[in-house]
Amino acid sequence: MDLQIALLLGQDGITNGAIYALLSLALVLVFAVTRVIFIPQGEFVAFGALTLASFQAGKTPGTLWLLIGAGIAVALVDITMALRGGASRRIPGIVGWNLAYPAAAAAIVFLLKPNEFPLLAQIVLALALVVPLGPMMYRLAYQPLAEASVLVLLIVSVAVHLALVGLGLLFFGAEGSRTPSFSDASFNLGLVTVSGQTLWVVGASLLLIVVLFIFFERTIYGKALRATAMNRTGARLMGISTVMAGKLSFLLAALIGAFSGILIAPITTIYYDTGFLIGLKGFVGAIVGGLASYPVAAAGAILVGLLEAFSSFWASAFKEVIVFTLIIPVLVWRSLTTRHVEEDE
Amino acid sequence: MKLKKTIVFMAAACAAFAAHADITVGVTLSATGPAASLGIPEKNTIALLPTSMGGQKVNYIVLDDASDTTTAVKNVRKLISENRVDVIIGSTITPNSLAMIDVVAEAETPTISMAASARIVDPANPKTRWVFKTPQNDQQMAIAIAAHMANAGVKTVAFIGFNDAYGEGWYQEFIKYADTYKLKVVASERYSRADTSVTGQVLKVIAAKPDAVLIAGSGTPAALPQVTLKERGYAGRYYQTHGIANNDFLRVGGKNVEGTFLPAGPMLVAAQLPDSNPIKKSSLAYIAKYEAAHGKGSISTFGGHAWDAGLLLQNAVPTALKKAQPGTREFRAALRDALEATKDLVGVHGVFNMSPNDHLGFDQRARVMVRIEKGAWKLDK
Numbered sequence: 001m002d003l004q005i006a007l008l009l010g011q012d013g014i015t016n017g018a019i020y021a022l023l024s025l026a027l028v029l030v031f032a033v034t035r036v037i038f039i040p041q042g043e044f045v046a047f048g049a050l051t052l053a054s055f056q057a058g059k060t061p062g063t064l065w066l067l068i069g070a071g072i073a074v075a076l077v078d079i080t081m082a083l084r085g086g087a088s089r090r091i092p093g094i095v096g097w098n099l100a101y102p103a104a105a106a107a108i109v110f111l112l113k114p115n116e117f118p119l120l121a122q123i124v125l126a127l128a129l130v131v132p133l134g135p136m137m138y139r140l141a142y143q144p145l146a147e148a149s150v151l152v153l154l155i156v157s158v159a160v161h162l163a164l165v166g167l168g169l170l171f172f173g174a175e176g177s178r179t180p181s182f183s184d185a186s187f188n189l190g191l192v193t194v195s196g197q198t199l200w201v202v203g204a205s206l207l208l209i210v211v212l213f214i215f216f217e218r219t220i221y222g223k224a225l226r227a228t229a230m231n232r233t234g235a236r237l238m239g240i241s242t243v244m245a246g247k248l249s250f251l252l253a254a255l256i257g258a259f260s261g262i263l264i265a266p267i268t269t270i271y272y273d274t275g276f277l278i279g280l281k282g283f284v285g286a287i288v289g290g291l292a293s294y295p296v297a298a299a300g301a302i303l304v305g306l307l308e309a310f311s312s313f314w315a316s317a318f319k320e321v322i323v324f325t326l327i328i329p330v331l332v333w334r335s336l337t338t339r340h341v342e343e344d345e
Numbered sequence: 346m347k348l349k350k351t352i353v354f355m356a357a358a359c360a361a362f363a364a365h366a367d368i369t370v371g372v373t374l375s376a377t378g379p380a381a382s383l384g385i386p387e388k389n390t391i392a393l394l395p396t397s398m399g400g401q402k403v404n405y406i407v408l409d410d411a412s413d414t415t416t417a418v419k420n421v422r423k424l425i426s427e428n429r430v431d432v433i434i435g436s437t438i439t440p441n442s443l444a445m446i447d448v449v450a451e452a453e454t455p456t457i458s459m460a461a462s463a464r465i466v467d468p469a470n471p472k473t474r475w476v477f478k479t480p481q482n483d484q485q486m487a488i489a490i491a492a493h494m495a496n497a498g499v500k501t502v503a504f505i506g507f508n509d510a511y512g513e514g515w516y517q518e519f520i521k522y523a524d525t526y527k528l529k530v531v532a533s534e535r536y537s538r539a540d541t542s543v544t545g546q547v548l549k550v551i552a553a554k555p556d557a558v559l560i561a562g563s564g565t566p567a568a569l570p571q572v573t574l575k576e577r578g579y580a581g582r583y584y585q586t587h588g589i590a591n592n593d594f595l596r597v598g599g600k601n602v603e604g605t606f607l608p609a610g611p612m613l614v615a616a617q618l619p620d621s622n623p624i625k626k627s628s629l630a631y632i633a634k635y636e637a638a639h640g641k642g643s644i645s646t647f648g649g650h651a652w653d654a655g656l657l658l659q660n661a662v663p664t665a666l667k668k669a670q671p672g673t674r675e676f677r678a679a680l681r682d683a684l685e686a687t688k689d690l691v692g693v694h695g696v697f698n699m700s701p702n703d704h705l706g707f708d709q710r711a712r713v714m715v716r717i718e719k720g721a722w723k724l725d726k
Contacts, residue, residue, distance in 0.1 A: 012544035174381035175593035268541040312545030
């Protein structure tokens with residue numbers, strides 16, 4: 001092992017670590033606001049990447065049908081609730097978001113030819129299809145159980161994950177896809193060459209983290225999310241809707257997931273079930289941060305990426321073992337240093 | 346009067362049923378889970394198999410085992426006890442097929458596996474009397490690669506394989522024949538099909554400076570190490586296994602997999618085979634039938650293994666029907682004997698000549714070396 005190999009591995013580890021960091025932030029966010037351990041996070045990675053790949057292959061992505069189907073389901077539930085609660089003035093809004101929006105997306109996909117769009121427009125369209133699935137999923141699967149225990153929410157997460165993986169196989173088939181890279185540029189820095197895509201991944205991740213920071217620190221919605229995370233009841237007393245907070249956190253998680261998928265699709269092949277493992281590694285990062293601290297979670301995720309890169313060089317057969325074993329000393333350390341608070345049942 | 350009529354009718358119906366019991370074929374394959382890219386074309390192919398054999402109607406009961414060993418065994422038990430199948434086709438992958446052997450041997454139900462490992466039909470094991478298989482053994486393919494490397498003057502080889510039964514099985518077979526052909530294995534690395542990066546493994550391989558790299562993976566996941574090797578500037582020869590032989594691999598690999606060598610069933614390059622090769626006609630007929638149903642370019646060699654299983658049955662069923670009626674123990678035994686007696690049956694992957702010691706029955710005609718050229722499969726010499 002010489003310096004050049006170490007640098008190459010480090011570069012590889014940081015690139016993957018950046019993606020894990022994004023996912024770990026999303027996991028911490030969702031857990032803090034809704035107490036949901038968001039296992040389906042990884043599915044958004046796969047859906048984002050594969051939807052983009054479908055556009056480029058000139059196919060209609062199955063996520064469009066999922067969006068339409070989920071939209072109809074949410075609209076039915078919400079309209080029934082609105083009529084029962086005598087809040088019929090909410091109906092136009094419900095119809096607009098859950099029926100008109102997917103219909104508009106379908107019109108764009110079918111009437112225009114997305115495979116001829118420039119890459120940026122394709123990315124925006126892919127995000128437009130995948131990201132709304134986050135809040136819709138929250139409405140259908142989690143909102144009715146919002147006050148349930150963490151364990152029940154975890155079981156729901158597993159169910160949603162399995163359902164989405166099955167749908168992914170149906171939509172995209174068993175084989176993977178790659179998308180063309182954002183830039184073919186590469187930069188020679190003495191010993192190592194850095195590819196343009198690597199810079200894109202790291203740069204976009206950093207940018208997204210900064211934007212999230214500003215969102216939480218400076219905007220009213222960000223502050224509302226933080227308030228909900230700190231004290232649900234208190235936030236409600238202050239007039240913050242926990243339903244809104246839940247939907248918003250799922251929207252952000254879906255956005256981060258789908259965007260991560262689009263970022264790494266040019267570097268690696270994405271399959272319908274790739275997301276789970278990527279999400280799990282993000283989860284290891286989030287655990288390092290105790291599912292509470294954003295900077296520690298991000299640092300943990302980078303550590304996972306680096307550990308993965310170096311262990312794949314030294315002992316490739318044991319790579320996953322090494323990465324997931326990391327969680328044990330972290331858990332031991334955390335349980336020794338923090339006082340455990342029993343959750344109210 | 347009416348009651349009497351009903352009884353007569355029912356008796357007649359029962360008699361007719363007993364005399365013309367349908368043949369029931371139970372199928373368990375991996376249409377979901379990690380082996381879905383193999384299982385889906387197989388499932389599509391089962392739907393194309395004939396609905397009558399030797400004048401008897403054939404019913405197919407297709408179950409999905411989700412690439413999971415336990416589910417495969419559960420499916421087999423269900424097929425045997427509830428559906429009373431005469432023969433089983435499956436499963437797609439080696440671990441599932443190995444787990445099924447005990448169950449089918451106990452129930453004395455002939456089984457045709459679509460998985461690769463030679464252990465499934467190991468002659469030393471009395472239980473495997475009931476088990477047959479249609480895909481080429483890894484061994485045949487490993488010899489083909491080792492011989493091809495030696496002919497090309499390769500001295501040192503690096504190996505990158507899946508960290509599962511597929512990669513491990515290939516490594517064991519390959520090192521066995523590497524010695525015979527005076528090849529030195531200088532690196533042996535593993536990766537998982539879901540990995541997003543194999544930079545570490547690739548750097549280690551390049552550091553070992555091999556003349557050739559053998560990548561043992563299946564489907565599109567096998568493209569990742571090769572793409573990474575190309576990006577890092579490795580300029581030696583690339584070998585892949587027959588696990589990659591579908592068009593999705595070419596789509597994902599793009600120009601990075603140009604010039605790759607692989608051993609494959611002749612079906613992959615059926616149109617390029619000489620007319621004198623009997624497999625050509627058989628393969629082209631299957632490809633035409635499959636693509637008519639699923640669109641041009643949808644063909645995959647894995648579906649061919651299911652088709653071959655169907656051909657074996659069509660060949661064996663008429664003989665077995667002469668001895669016993671479907672649905673009976675005698676029929677299953679007769680079917681087993683007829684399968685074992687298969688001679689000179691031209692499949693899409695080779696020519697079957699079964700014997701009590703060989704429940705695959707392929708010879709050298711069952712594999713060719715193929716090169717990837719301009720995004721297409723080319724028969725190599």
